[in-house]
Amino acid sequence: MREILSKEPWWASPPHPGQNENELEWGWLVHYSEGEPRFEFVHERPTDEEIRLRKSCRITPSVE
Template identity: 50%
Template sequence: MEPISREPWWREPPKPGQREQDLHWGYLEIYKDGHAVFVDQRPSDRELAERKSCRNFPEAED
């Protein structure tokens, strides 16, 4: 079965102050039946720059 959606996604949400380039990236694939799979394959730098989701990074606490 082919995914209906495939986009760059982080494996775990960032911790406060963590930089985007330090995260473990892959793809989140969503299938027609509703299940989702994380594919452990790093997206290209361009795909990461153009991604629509996973953009909220918590601020570091002082």
């Protein structure tokens, strides 16, 4: 049986250096337990607040 283990806001592809996170394509990284655990990217944009409060997939500031 397919069960969602976790669901996190995630970018579709990594940002370019200096790119603002508001310019990224966002969706959900969903972790399913289905035999062997598996991940799937769902192209459904989280709210701005969900993106802001995410635990993972952070953009690290560039140091110059």
